[in-house]
Amino acid sequence: MQAATFLSPRRPRSRPLKYSQALITAEHLSLEVAGRTLLQDISLQLLPRQIVTVIGPNGAGKTTLLRLLLGLSRPTGGRIQRRPGLRLGYMPQRMQVDASMPMSVTRFLQLGQPGISRAEADAALARVRAEKLRDASLADLSGGEMQRILLARAASRKPQLMVLDEPTQGVDVSGQAEVYQLIAALRDELGCGVLLVSHDLHMVMAATDQVLCINQHICCHGHPEQVSRDPAYLELFGDKLAPYTHQHNHAHDLSGEVLHHGQCGHDHGHKQGGAGNE
Numbered sequence: 001m002q003a004a005t006f007l008s009p010r011r012p013r014s015r016p017l018k019y020s021q022a023l024i025t026a027e028h029l030s031l032e033v034a035g036r037t038l039l040q041d042i043s044l045q046l047l048p049r050q051i052v053t054v055i056g057p058n059g060a061g062k063t064t065l066l067r068l069l070l071g072l073s074r075p076t077g078g079r080i081q082r083r084p085g086l087r088l089g090y091m092p093q094r095m096q097v098d099a100s101m102p103m104s105v106t107r108f109l110q111l112g113q114p115g116i117s118r119a120e121a122d123a124a125l126a127r128v129r130a131e132k133l134r135d136a137s138l139a140d141l142s143g144g145e146m147q148r149i150l151l152a153r154a155a156s157r158k159p160q161l162m163v164l165d166e167p168t169q170g171v172d173v174s175g176q177a178e179v180y181q182l183i184a185a186l187r188d189e190l191g192c193g194v195l196l197v198s199h200d201l202h203m204v205m206a207a208t209d210q211v212l213c214i215n216q217h218i219c220c221h222g223h224p225e226q227v228s229r230d231p232a233y234l235e236l237f238g239d240k241l242a243p244y245t246h247q248h249n250h251a252h253d254l255s256g257e258v259l260h261h262g263q264c265g266h267d268h269g270h271k272q273g274g275a276g277n278e
């Protein structure tokens with residue numbers, strides 16, 4: 001299998017890149033908002049059939065990076081090259097559903113994706129082994145079921161690149177490994193590239209080809225085992241044997257946009273355990 005390429009931040013700007021294979025190439029990306037640097041000098045290349053995981057502490061800019069790569073917001077520096085006509089599937093962070101809003105799973109899969117037939121929605125559900133949920137109400141789904149439906153939605157258009165923002169958020173330990181197996185199976189079936197955000201390198205290790213560890217800038221990158229031993233990774237995450245507390249202080253809508261308090265109507269704080277005990 002071909003290795004995903006990460007471009008060194010110190011790479012000379014003048015040397016041309018090979019764009020032919022890449023789904024997305026980003027060079028020296030930076031983003032400043034109201035004088036605050038959210039991302040700085042991020043370069044990477046995403047290739048077909050590769051699973052690339054972005055890790056980093058809360059507020060590191062993981063979702064912000066995904067949104068730049070998806071074209072949902074624009075960098076203030078650097079440039080992004082997407083393969084022309086690139087088909088993308090995006091799974092935002094776990095959604096909170098208003099229980100007073102009745103909507104079936106099938107209707108949700110069709111929402112904002114005109115042209116998706118009932119048969120295609122059924123096929124998308126079958127891919128994540130959730131056929132039984134086709135007529136269920138969105139508000140009645142468990143956390144794990146909701147993540148499966150969001151995954152089905154991301155895969156429903158047979159994307160060339162799936163971008164998954166914390167796909168196991170709200171899923172219990174036994175369900176998490178299954179979600180990552182599903183992602184790997186989708187990659188094999190669709191032949192797509194996958195870019196995902198995770199808080200737990202050890203959980204995704206088996207299903208990841210490359211890891212990009214960021215904290216506004218790239219701290220380290222490479223194969224999972226290599227990153228897990230990197231001093232920059234260890235400084236951020238320790239040895240990951242200690243329980244890791246994830247206090248997520250903001251929520252996102254379907255496009256990953258940060259929701260301000262009052263827009264989502266729930267408590268954003270939640271906790272996850274560390275590797276092996278999440």
Ligand SMILES: Nc1ncnc2c1ncn2[C@@H]1O[C@H](COP(=O)(O)OP(=O)(O)OP(=O)(O)O)[C@@H](O)[C@H]1O
Pocket residue numbers: 033038056057058059060061062063064065247248249250258
């Ligand atoms: N449009 C915006 N305007 C101003 N600040 C923003 C905007 N979008 C994100 N931020 C801020 O940028 C920082 C990075 O947010 P982001 O959601 O990318 O972090 P993250 O690494 O995904 O965090 P988490 O692990 O908590 O999900 C946060 O402090 C966030 O509040």
